[in-house]
Amino acid sequence: MKTDSLKLRRVLAITSVIFLFALAISPAKNYFREYRSIQEHFRKLGTSRARSLKEAQAYQNHPVAINQIWMRDFDNRVDRCTTCHQGVSDATMAKAPEPHRQHPSTAHTPSDIERMGCTSCHNGEGLATVRADAHGTTADSASPLTPLVNIEAGCGRCHTTDVVPQAALLSRGRALITKAGCYACHSVRGHEQFRSEAPPLNSIAVKTGGEWVRQWLKDPRAMDPNSTMPNFQLEPQQIEELANYLFSRPVKLELAAAIAAASAEAPGDAVNGKKVFSESRCISCHTVEGKGNGSAPELSKVASMASRGWLLAFIRDPHAFSPETRMPRYHFSDSESRDLVAYFESEFKDFGAPEGILNPLHVNQTLAEKGAKAFRSLGCFSCHDPGQGTIKEKFGPDLNGLGDKRAASLDFGRRIDLNRTLAAWTTAKLSDPRSFSAGLKMPTYGFKGDDTRAIVTALLSLGSQPVPEAFHPSPGGTPTPIPGGAIGKLVQQYRCLSCHQIGTQGGDISTAPLTFEGSKVKRDWLVNYLMVSFTIRPILEERMPIFRIPRDEAEKLADAMTSFYVNPAIPEDPFAGRPASDQNAAEGQRLFVSNGCRACHIVGASGGYYGPPLTDASSRLKPGWTFKWLKGPQAWRADVRCPNYGFTDTDALRLTAYLETLRATSAQKPSGGKK
Amino acid sequence: MNTPSLDSLGLWLRGTSVYRSIVRHGSTETNRNRSLIVFENLFLHVHPVKVREKTLRFKHTYWLGGITIVCLVVLVATGVPLMFYYHPSVPQAYQDMKELKYVVDNGIFLRNLHRWGAHLMVFGAFLHMLRVFYHGAYQPPRQFNWVVGVFLLVLTLFLSYTGYLLPWDQLAFWGVSVGTNMAREAPVIGDKLRFFLLGGNAVSENALLRFYVLHCVVLPVVLFMFLGVHIWRIRKDGGVKGPSEDAPDVFHEDEP
Missing domain, CATH: 1.10.760.10 (Cytochrome c-like domain)
Structure with a gap:
């Protein structure tokens, strides 16, 4: 029995020792945590890079600890990323190896690091002090790090507008x-x-033919490389059903009447049509064999896409066919539009197209019914609103x-x-x-x-x-309203916003935002320009189309511009209250030459093609605008290439005074239309 | 040189009142003295004065009850520090679990000790009951202690279940959803019972708070009371019943 007791004691002794060692594992693991060695390495690196003894000592005395940033504005979140990334705002650590490297300078770094932390832009688990968890490398991580190639996604978390400067x-x-x-x-x-721009398909049966619809459904991009319609990879059977359904749809009565009337008209003159086509600058939006802007359909096969009557009726009033289209309504005369369509029919044809591509399809009711189902189940209605009321739920x-x-x-x-x-x-x-x-x-x-x-x-x-x-956009940044009433109708008719921006709205074809147009150009110039627009920057391919706007409409638009779209920060008369020497145009001319403005701007007979010619600057630009522009061109559009020379007020005013003296002789006046 | 001075130091130490109030009966290894030590000590007096070596052998009881109690001690020892780091609130609870890993020194060790200790306690309690059952130890005179044991098992399971909700993760949420839905199927009082457990009609912050209080206060207190009775009854009933005693149990005063 004595041996038993001894044995038990021995077991107790041995297990106690083993247990003691087991207990030591956890503190040991705790002591050898990853971040400690990283901080140790940072300390050594900092000491070796320090430029003074004091700096080196500061690195040496840096305590090993978990660091964190308290983000009050982000729901009191805490980011501990700086526990390992100790050098984020440390200039000594520029180009150091990760994780010690200094954060590159951005709009928010280093100024906002203490406010915004890291995860507000980069995502990742801010609380974690373990690498795998912090970076969220596992598939079930709640917040993985945003890949660096997509890092601007972080900007978009707060900046919800379509255009984000610097991103x-x-x-x-x-x-x-x-x-x-x-x-x-x-x-x-x-x-x-x-709302999608896709046409509402309310006149397809009289617009095109069955064969064309089949080919289009098979692969829209093959028919028109500018098409925004994606490839649905339809089976031939589905294509047949959909085509039958589309042709079974009733045509809107007024449209049918307009098309019927148009197709009965006598054919026009193709030669004049070609002139109208180039004068109107259709390729500022459309393309012909790939030449042009490409934001509207390719036109080189348009006569094999739509019937003559449809083309004619559409050009006369595109908005009746497709309320969401970006195409403006031109003021063509009846004969001009006839000539245009005649030009299309003579040149813009698909000569390789099968015979009868525009022949109507004889509807098979059974197929059409199946097609109606397919139209719903494929979600076609999301873009081609069939006019059966608004869509309640997204597809x-x-x-x-x-x-x-x-x-x-x-x-x-x-x-x-x-x-x-x-x-x-x-x-x-x-x-x-x-x-x-x-x-x-x-x-x-x-x-x-x-x-x-x-x-x-x-x-x-x-x-x-x-x-x-805390990051909601300030109420000062409300978009400039588009006026209603008669002006609003004109803006709608000519679809100004298809190309120009006003405030945060509008397209990206034009490089001239209209937000402060009234402070920028003189009214009389604007009236003339609207009636017969011409090239302002010779280097650009996209030109403002000539809509043939009548004088009274042009005056209305110009008046609206000068009263609505102004910026109170731009003075009407920049010389008011300034000494007379500021109006020294000769000095301004010297500045114009010495700063090399001619590299981009034409004055008289010579100059560059990048910026707008200034030969007639005084009849176009208001001096207040010129002055403000010279003080900082990028303030008006971030991507402007005109350098900011950092002119003093006096120099900017002298340059303005010089530009005010530039007036074209009648021979130099630019004229509308491409010769 | 040193030896005499060490001896005198020892002598002085044994003379102090602090030493004498801890070691009251000296270190004489006689049976009488040993009995005195056990009798007069609050912490030891629940033990029998004398234990047969036979009952301490591994093959006899497999120490299953003892293991279960040691688990309980570990769970209390780790549970209290865990309470320092835990807030029973919806936005905090899960974050606190992560904080144990990210910033608390040895936090993950604490948490895992608590978790595995709890698993082992449930497992040990079940095996302990099986052992008791197959040894026929539920028969008189131990029938009362068997019933106390059943209560202890149920309390252990409740503790384990309430602790399961506290991390406030998906496992916890659905575990408690399913469990309380089962409670609802109880006849007559089902709906009321579920409402009572959850503090509402859904697994929400009220449920979290209730489970926390049950887990950390109510259930442990009740468990310790039953445990006291359990151990006291073991002594009263004549200690552990061994496997070989087929005949109806005979009361042995000297057996633990």
Whole structure:
């Protein structure tokens, strides 16, 4: 029995020692945590890079500890990223190896680091002090780090406008999303009112032929490279059903009448039509064999796409056919539009097209009924609103909060080749949406390379959290309103916003925003320009079309511009209250030459083609605008290439005075139309 | 040189009143003295004065009850520090779990000790009951202690279940959803019972608070009361019943 007791004691002794060692494991692991060695390394690196003994000592005395940033504006979140990334705002650590490197300078760094922390832009788990958790490298991480190639997604979390200065990729992505019409099927906060530009298909039976519709449905881009309609990869059977359905739809009565009347008209003169076509600068939006802006359909085969009557009726009143189109309504005379269509029919034909491509289709009711179902189940109605009332629910999934989805919650389906990350999933969804599984409905847009990256960036910016209150845009930034009434109708008719921007609205074809047009140009010049517009910057390919605006309309528009679209910061008379020497035009001319303005601007007979010619500057520009522009051109448009010379008020005024003396002789006056 | 001075130091130490109030009966290794030590000590007096070596052998009881009690001690020892770092509130609870990993020294060790200790306690309690059952130790005179043991098992399970909600993750949420829905199926009082457990009709912050209070205060207190009775009854009933005693139990005063 004594031996038993001894044995028990021995067991107790041995297990106690083992237990003691086991207990020591945890404190040891605690002591050897990753961040401690990183901070140790940072200390050594800092000491070796220090420029003075005092600096070196500061690095030496830096305590080993968990560092954190308290983000009061972000729901009192805490970011501990700086525990390892100790050099983020340390100039000594420029170009140091990660994780010690200094953060590159951006709009918010280093000024806002203490306020915005790290995860507000980069995502990631701010609380974590373990690398894998902080960077969210596992598929079920709640907040993985945004890949650096998409880092501008972080900007978009707070900056919800379409254009974000200094975030070119994000802005491009958002523009592409709008252009591709993603908002028609997917709901995204702030874009609930989006309407697709796609034609409403209310006159298709009298517009085109059955064969053309078949070919279009098979692959729209093959028929028109500028088409925004994606490829739905339809089966031949589906194509037949849809075509029958489209031709079975009733044609809107007024449209049918207009088309019938137009097709009965006598043919026009193609030679004059060609002149009208180039004078009107259709290719500022359209293309002909790829030449032109490309934001509107390719025209080189247009006569094989639509019947003569339809073309004629459409050119006369595009807005009756398609209320959302960006095409302006021109003031063509009846014979001019006839000539235009005659020109189309003589040259813009698909000579390789099958015989009878425009022959109407004889509707088979059974197929048409099946087609009606397909029209619904494929979601065609999202873009081609059949006019059966507004769409209550979006066809595709809600995209809000996409940027905060866990990779583990995504359906990768057949794509076992992909990395299990949100960015990889979104990229694959964009470039090949049908590859995930059978029966998916999203069509193929064929986005490529940088476009995909831009769109992914814009999509990742759709966070699930609302923008923190402290970062809401200030009420001062409200968009400039578009006037209603008669002026509003004119702006609508000529679709000014298809090309120009006013405030935050409008297209991107023109480089001249109209937001402060009234402070910029003189009224009389504007009236003449609206009636017969000409090239302002010779280097640009896109020219303002000549709408043939009658004088009274031009005057109304110019008056509206001069009264609505002004900036109170731009003085009417910049010379008021300044000494007379500031009006020294000769000195201004010297400055003009010595600063090399001629490299871009034409004055008289010579000069560069990049900027607008200044030969007639005084009849176009208001001196107040010229003065403010010279003080800082980028204040008006961020991408302006005109350098900011940092002129003093006196120098800027002298230059303005010089430009005020520039007036064209009648021979130098630019004239409308391409010769 | 040193030896005499050490001896005198020892002598002085044994003379102090602090030493004498801790070691009251000296270190004489006689049975009488040992009995005195056990009798007169609050912490030791629940133990029998004398234990047969046979009952301490591993094969006899597998120490299953003892293991369960040691688990309980570990759980209390780790649970109290965990309470320092935990807020029973919806926005904080899950973050606090993560904080244990990210900033609390040895936090993950604490939490894992508590978690695995809890698993082992449930497991140990079950095996302990099986052992008791197969040894027929639920028969008189131990039938009362068997019932106390059943209560202890139920309390252990409740503790384990209430602790399961506290991390406030998906497992916890659905675990408690399913559990309280089962409670609702109870006849007559089902709906009321569920409402009472959750402090509402859904698993929400009220449920979290209730489960927290149950887990940290109510259930442990009740458990300790039952445990006291349990151990006291073991002594009263004549200690552990061994496997070989097929005949109806005979009261052995000297057996633990």
